[in-house]
Amino acid sequence: MTPKPFTSEERWSEAQSDREEMFADQEPVTRPLTLSEAFARALKYNLDGRVKAMEQALAVNDLDLSRYDLLPKLAIDGLGSTRNRFDASSSESIQTRQQSLVPSTSSDLNRFTGDLTLSWNILDFGVSYFAARQEADRVLIAQEERRKAVQTLLQDVRRAYWRAAAAQRLTNEVKAAIRAAEDALPAARKVETEGLKSPIDSLRYQKALLDAIRQLETNEQALAISKDELASLINLPPGEHYSIAVPNEGSMRLEPMKIPVGQMESTALVLNPDIRGLSYEARISVAETKKALLKLLPGISLSADPNVDSNSFLVHHYWVAGAARVNGYLSNLLTAPLVIPQRENAEKLAVLKRQAMSMAILAKLHIAYQQYFASIKEYDRVKQLSSVDQRLYTQIANRTATDVQGDLERILAQASAVDSKLRLFQSYAEAQEALGRLYATVGVDFLHQDVETLSVAELGNAIRQTSFDLAPKPAALSEQAGEPALMDTDVQGAASPTGAVAHAEGSISVAQFQQLDNQ
Template sequence: MTLSTQEFAMAENHSRPTPRFNPGLLAAVIGAVWLTGCSLTPSPLTQQERQSQIGLDQSQLFKQQEPLTAPLTLYQAMSRALKYNLDHRVKMMERAVAEGQATLARFDLLPEVVASAGYRSRDNFNASASRSISTGRQSLETSTSQDRSRYLGDLSLRWNILDFGVSYFRAQQEGNKALVTAESRRKVSHNLMKDVRSAYWRALSAQRMTAKIQPVLAEARRALELASQAEAEKLRAPLEALRYRKSLLEIVRRLEGLLEQQQLAKAELTGLINLPPNQDYQLADVAAGAWPGIATPQLSQEQLDELALQLRPELRQEMYQTRIGSAEVKKAMLRLLPGVEVQLGGNYDSNSYLLNQSWGEIGTQISKNLFELLSAPQAIATAETQESLANSRRLAAHMAILTQVRLARQQLALSENQLKLTSELDDINQQIHHHVLNSELTEAMSSLERIRTSVDSVLSELQRHQSYADSQDALGKLYVSLGFDPLPATMADDSVDTLARAIEAIDQDWAQGRFPSQATDDPTPETANAGQGEHS
């Protein structure tokens, strides 16, 4: 007898040994899953784990940084802050993550292409019999139309029109969120440059004044020792000796406080440019005498306001948030519509009883969760409230920017006036100190009076330096209030010196009245990559 091809395949399939159900295996799988679930309970970090992580972090803090081998200039400090400051690196990485999320959101617009394959087996046949409805008798003998073991596979394309619309607005929101993080990075870089500018000039003031404070402080300490000795030997009246020592102690305390206060600025600068705290370095004192002049923007208040409104990252952020809120309202309204799904696919089943083991399939389906209609009004109202909130925050930022510009301009004017007065006062004190030390009165003056004269001279010079640093800080705040970008548009490479020269060129343009008309939408790739590369 000759068998057909299909009958031969069926006979062969029926002759295969079929795996039997194993309750022990199932129990083992369930036990393994249960133990895995129990092992997910979090445990606190051990002392060894914390110490290991701290050591690893410390080795990464200053890794792959260009060494500082020469006195540090202002623009090199700004360059190092942009490249190595950890807060700035975090913002750069946040922007990279947000841009990645925006790119991933675009893939949600594509239809789903689902591929699946599997194997199914059972320990007996999937057999059944039929019973007559009218007579109640079994009409067919027990039979099966399915192999006990079979392979399945399918490849289908599914496209839901409603999901496409929702994904479209979600992709827009993610794109705007990426732009928000870009503006946040701009804001951090602006404030970073302001802080570096202020800390650098205060640290340079400390570097200059330390050499002048220490001799006066040493002389005051020697005079204090002599006064204590004279008091012990009762060479002076007790009350006079106590008053003399009190005056000297007040001078010593004041000088030491000023010296420590000035030295804190260098520690702050060290942290801003991400140098090791124990590293000693010098600041470049190019102008041993007078410092560079402070160029105030010669623009009207209306021009300053217009620049700030065009350039400030905070206002741009709120504008993007308004876009995000508007898209949220559209998403809430779109969810009122039913979902229409189109499906197209191919299938395969190794079941030998089938006439067609592979086939194509097409279909459409419309569906809607009716309970969503109950929550839709509230969802739309909430989205509209969020949009209104974004509008209110944008208006509040608008007003805050105008106020900050005026305050920054007034503060710069006040600091320049204070610098002028302290400079005149310092000139007078230096002349007095010069005349006193070179006159015949020097020998007639007591040591306390000579020390006081020297202290007044040092203090007036220190106040002049502090006023200059305050003016530089006020200038930096004005630049921040206007939203000026310190980053260049292009660079030849990402070295510290190249970036420093680019920042210096931008700063000189601002000093000469050449201000940006719009913010840089996409900061230089070299700078961004440099920071990320160092971070990694």
């Protein structure tokens, strides 16, 4: 066997097929994209999300297969044989060394034998039972991994959406400011060469213009890739044109968090997918301990097998045989003192990992909590600064520019106004990113059970109707402690975040999404 690489033609064909399948069966974007619709498209079409969904389905398949290991083993065997001479033999006396029996046979030349064996090993059943329990927990771990992937995806979409919104709103203004600054450079250089101003003042004018151009070009480059980032998250083909439903600045509000951080800590310790996944890992470790202890015991196997034999010399051609067997390894007596503490330490390690993750999640929660409050203050301050810059530019632009210095002042005011507006969108996007981190850290999410069947509009509407509770009541927490209710639906048909009950008091509701979408 020798390595056989793909040919260029095979790779070309495969690449073309992949490209077609990557964007197949997707609804086209026919109207400006809202945040909830961006969420819906990410849930339906993002390829990383599809990978996690397929991994979850594969884990379910593994669980289904492991259940069959609990059944008794049933084996069928059939043998047809023939020979050209009889299977004959004679006997010899061990005392006289004389032949005591003439050559004889008890087997036909042509013969068929068959049996159906049913066997059940009690030890194997116990081991298979705990193995199946482990596979069931791995299904739940796959669900938690999918939850985490969805939370991370929606967090990325939230950040990319507002950056793309800034790009759509401000790209033309940034380009206009760059053109105005570049057009003013020749006049500034002329002032220097003709000595109309002092050399220091002339160079300061040029430096101010170049600094403004550099800053604007940096912003332009950042804006240029923003819509491509969002397109990749919602699985739009690269370069495809689409527009964002950008709200006006007046409707971009940030609500302060009214939920005590202590309540969110309790919620995060229950709902965070990383912690829940390690809880299932700890349960897998306990099952592994039970498997290890079972393997130290002697095995008891029971079997029953009906047989058939066509040999004409037999008195009975059909019969049933049964057996009971006990077997074990004496070496287990030596390894038992080592296996037991080894498994106990493995269980303790699993618990410590969960506790370490819990500590990390609590720290991450406090950081996200503080970042959100800091981002609100930053947004309010930038909003005030942007308003001042806009009014200042209006006042300067309305004045009659009579010299180069006045023209420079107008251009710098224009650049400053555009930069302030850009920072306004950026600070709003950072606040939304902090809010997304808060959602993801606490563990609330959205994963509708009908993601594949609902249209983008229907799924987006379901998202807008969802309440995200960052501090469910203790009763709600205890109800979900058993299973990760990933796809539980409420009476409105929209999936509650991880099965959590949305309460009027102490929760962040759909109104926040409606404000973001400007609907």
